[in-house]
Amino acid sequence: MSHQILIVMFAGFFLLEFAAFGMQRATLLMSREASIPYQAASLLLPTWFPAVWLARLAKWGTLILIALSWSWGVAAGLLVADFVLAAALPIPYHVYVPAFRKRIVQIKAQDAEVGTALETMLNDSKIHGKGAVP
Numbered sequence: 001m002s003h004q005i006l007i008v009m010f011a012g013f014f015l016l017e018f019a020a021f022g023m024q025r026a027t028l029l030m031s032r033e034a035s036i037p038y039q040a041a042s043l044l045l046p047t048w049f050p051a052v053w054l055a056r057l058a059k060w061g062t063l064i065l066i067a068l069s070w071s072w073g074v075a076a077g078l079l080v081a082d083f084v085l086a087a088a089l090p091i092p093y094h095v096y097v098p099a100f101r102k103r104i105v106q107i108k109a110q111d112a113e114v115g116t117a118l119e120t121m122l123n124d125s126k127i128h129g130k131g132a133v134p
Helices: 003-034 038-044 049-069 071-088 091-108 112-124
Strands: none
Touching: 003 038, 003 049, 003 071, 003 091, 003 112, 038 091, 038 112, 049 071, 091 112
16 A cells, blocks of 8 residues: 555545544533533533544554554654644534534424523533633
8 A cells, every 4th residue: 555545545534543542522611600510511522522432543553554564663753643633633622513503403402401501501502602611
């Protein structure tokens, strides 16, 4: 397999995992702001969210494939870059608001009270606007 394809695959899986991490982090911050258990705020995560584990496994599998078929040094460099970027890149919390609103509509169809409570939590949160959350 081409080295460039492996790098692109790794980068793609990294971006998917990073985006999912940001979404999960946003719900965690909102639960802390509202002083409610995380499990309540995690209802805002899309129903497909558990599939993120597949992207995580694919990322690590791609890293192993890079190490075995190309270079352990390149794989180690990508591993370090993964950790550094995941720690240093800012999470664009406001990007997740439309997905949360869509999920609230789905929840309201099942349980209006819970949906309204989640909507209030989202509207009262710091991520509601475009301001950055520290």
